[in-house]
Amino acid sequence: MSDLILTPNIDGVDDFYAELIATHEGLSDADSQALNARLVLVMANHIGDRATLSQALAAAALKSEE
Amino acid sequence: MxxxxxxxxxxxxxxxxxxxxxxxxxxxxxxxxxxxxxxxxxxxxxxxxxxxxxxxxxxxxxxxxxxxxxxxxxxxxxxxxxxxxxxxxxxxxxVWNVGKVFHKDDQVFEFNLLPExxxxxxxxxxxxxxxxxxxxxxxxxxxxxxxxxxxxxxxxxxxxxxxxxxxxxxxxxxxxxxxxxxxxxxxxxxxxxxxxxxxxxxxFTGKVFQDSFLIADIKMKGDVDFPTERWFWFEPSHGEGASMLLHRQPDDVWRVDFQIGWDVDRKEEMKEENIRRRLDAFLKGVEYDMVWSSIYTFQCxxxxxxxxxxxxxxxxxxxxxxxxxxxxxxxxxxxxxxxxxxxxxxxxxxxxxxxxxxxxxxxxxxxxxNILNSTRSTDFITPKSAMSTLLRDSVLALSEHYEFARPMVNSGRLSVPCTYDGSALNSADALDGPARTRPGSPCPDVPLGDGYLLSKLGNEFILLTIDTDAPDEIEESGITVRRLALSTHDDPSLLLKERYLGDCPAGVYLIRPDQHVAARRPNFDENQIRAAIRRATGKE
CATH class of the missing domain: 3.50.50.60 (FAD/NAD(P)-binding domain)
Structure with a gap:
């Protein structure tokens, strides 16, 4: 099991962010939300590790520091 | 007239x-x-x-x-x-190193540039x-x-x-x-x-953004001790705009930039009472003199x-x-x-x-x-869609809690010089050295005893040799290239080695008058260096 990485871990983070925004460009709000949901599932599968996924869920809920 | x-x-x-x-x-x-x-x-x-x-x-x-x-x-x-x-x-x-980022008036994080x-x-x-x-x-x-x-x-x-x-x-x-x-x-x-x-x-074309900034230079009166920091607000309630920047200038003058959108009544916004209304909202009771103000519009x-x-x-x-x-x-x-x-x-x-x-x-x-970086900052500061706004706000929310999100916060990527990768003036990289000094790069400075490397490079073509031999001067098709001979021992901080050699024992750099690297090699090879000089001056 590995710990969830919460320090900077993406090389060229501006490129990634621009690509993320570009992927949403032109979509309706509903389609954008659906895209994000699919993205979460794709990334979750890539991570795979159950414990890390639980940590990620807690982090996104902004609960991990409590 | x-x-x-x-x-x-x-x-x-x-x-x-x-x-x-x-x-x-x-x-x-x-x-x-x-x-x-x-x-x-x-x-x-x-x-x-x-x-x-x-x-x-x-x-x-x-x-x-x-x-x-x-x-x-x-x-x-x-x-x-x-x-x-x-x-x-x-x-x-x-000179400043500390910055603070605020979202809707709350500080989300503070950073130190930790200069190299x-x-x-x-x-x-x-x-x-x-x-x-x-x-x-x-x-x-x-x-x-x-x-x-x-x-x-x-x-x-x-x-x-x-x-x-x-x-x-x-x-x-x-x-x-x-x-x-x-x-x-x-x-x-x-x-x-x-x-x-x-x-x-x-x-004069390109991706067009249109926005305007109300700029106010102010001098605070009395015993106000604002720190020498860069404070940046996303969606400040007191600025009624997309962003606001507070920055110190010499002579105890503070620059306040309010991003106020494109469709504004410039004349109305420039009235002192209206500028003061914006300033008062966040300075809360502090007395100040207005030094200069202006409305600035830009396009990319x-x-x-x-x-x-x-x-x-x-x-x-x-x-x-x-x-x-x-x-x-x-x-x-x-x-x-x-x-x-x-x-x-x-x-x-x-x-x-x-x-x-x-x-x-x-x-x-x-x-x-520059346009790419500035466009991305603009997109982050003034998101163009509901999802883009949601993602931006999520980055800000996460940045308050987690370090990983802080580099995603984009309130402007500060100007760094461009590396001329792929320029016709560059010779192929022949040194297995650091990426930051590859051909096309601006030379990074290095301390040398009581001076600095860049001052020694000056305004002409230079052959920089580090721990290796070369002639003191080479003349090639009308261009005189002077040698600057250095040793890693000239710099006890070892930054010369770190920035120009990496793991290589020695290096030879051909440096242009604008202090960009034209060529680099592990040793002096007369034919190669002569070819590099011709290439760097458009003759090859």
Whole structure:
């Protein structure tokens, strides 16, 4: 099991962010939300590790520091 | 008839009648610079230092009022240092390292730039533009006194330009009436709304953003101790706009930038009571004097080509970006850095005219990099869709809790010099050295005893050898390249090794007059170095 990485871990983070925004460009709000949901599932599968996924869920809920 | 378009801070070059005005036939000059702003004066300094005669024509008689560009980056200061006016800028400027980011009035995080050691100049300084320009003019006067062939003519306005095959003809207005002059080369440094660009009918296009900033310079009264930090607000409630920036300048003046959108009533917004209403909302009871205020609008655009026959464009005349990241004046200085030596060599017959094409390719590359970065910052600060806003707000929310999200927060990526990857002037990288000094890169500074590397490089082609041998001087097709011999022992901090050798035991660098790397190798190989010199001067 590995710990969830919460320090900077993406090389060229501006490129990634621009690509993320570009992927949403032109979509309706509903389609954008659906895209994000699919993205979460794709990334979750890539991570795979159950414990890390639980940590990620807690982090996104902004609960991990409590 | 000849009214000022703006108020002067300092009248530094009052109109004087020039001998050209009394000649029957127009006088031909090698180089005329249109515009006496920071980019035009830098052009004059660069050429003047090379001994190339240059005449600057400005439609005003000095430096305009108002702080305007206030953030000058390391590379820009290094270029100014090469021209001999960097130190007074550093002495006067304010250095800062701590920044705070706020979202809707709450602080989300604080950062320290932790500047890299071993550079003569910091990552950037804050300095009002009139100071920057005054130091440049002081240096220009000093060079003139030493005999540098620089002339600056105040209240000389170019009204018409005719481009011929090998020169340009300029119709110039003065308070004494018009005269005609000619120039082999014309450099347009006449700003974002460039009359020259208009006169010649060149397009200024690109991804267009339209926004405006209300800029207020204030001096706080009494015992207010604001720290020397950069404070940036996303969606401040008290600013009623997309963003707000608070930054310290010299003389205890604070710059406040309110981003207020494009569709605003400029006249209404500029009323002192309205500016004070915005300021009061966040200064809460602090007394202050207003020093200067202005509304600034921007668009992200560039010309298709910065070289049009005998006419160059540099600085804002060639490209304009959003202010996020301080990429305006800073990139203009890099334009001049790039153009100066190339134009000098072509005028002196040491390089073919085709070398000048690389000014265009290299600086278009730089402008595109600046426009890309500035566009991304603009997209983060003023998201264009509901999802983009949601993602931005999520980044800000996460950045309060987790370090990983902080690099995603984009309130401007501060100007760093462009590496000319893929330039025709570069030779293939033959050293397995650090990526930051690969061919095309600007040389990073290194401390050397009581001085610094960049000061030793100066304004000409240099063969830098580190722990290896080479001739003291090489002459190749009219270009003299002087050797600078260094050893890793010259720098106890080991930064010379870290920045120029990495794991290699020795290295040889061919460095251009603008202090960019043209070639590097593990050792001196005469044929290879000669080929690299020819390539770097457009002869290969």
């Amino acid at each position: 000849f009214d000022d378009r703006y108020t002067l801070a300092y009248k530094l070059y009052p109109y004087e009648r020039s001998a050209d005005q009394d000649k029957d036939t127009p006088v031909r000059h090698p180089v005329v610079v249109m515009g006496g702003g920071p980019i035009g004066i830098a052009t004059a300094l660069d050429l003047g230092l090379q001994g190339i005669p240059v005449v600057v024509l400005d439609d005003h008689e000095g430096v305009g009022m108002g702080s305007r560009a206030i953030c000058f980056a390391k590379r820009c200061l290094e270029i100014a240092d090469r021209y001999g006016c960097g130190e007074p800028m550093l002495d006067k400027g304010v 050691e071993g550079h003569k100049y910091p990552a950037f300084i804050n300095l009002q533009q009139p100071y920057f320009e005054s130091f440049q003019i002081e240096r220009l006067r000093e060079l003139q006194a030493q005999g540098a062939p620089i002339e600056i003519r105040g209240k000389n306005r170019i009204d018409n330009v005719t481009v011929k095959e090998d020169h340009v003809v300029l119709e110039v207005s003065t308070p004494d009436g018009p005269y005609t002059m000619e120039a082999d080369w014309l450099v347009g440094c006449d700003g974002a709304s460039s009359p020259l660009r208009e006169m010649l009918g060149y397009d 655009k560039r010309m298709d080509s910065f070289l049009q026959g005998r006419v160059f464009f540099a600085g804002d005349a060639a490209h304009q970006v959003s202010p996020f990241g301080a990429r305006g004046a800073n990139s203009g200085m890099q334009d001049v850095d790039n153009l100066g030596w190339k134009l000098g060599m072509v005028i002196e017959g040491k390089a073919p005219e085709s070398l000048l094409d690389t000014y265009n390719t290299e600086r278009v590359h730089g402008a595109d990099e």
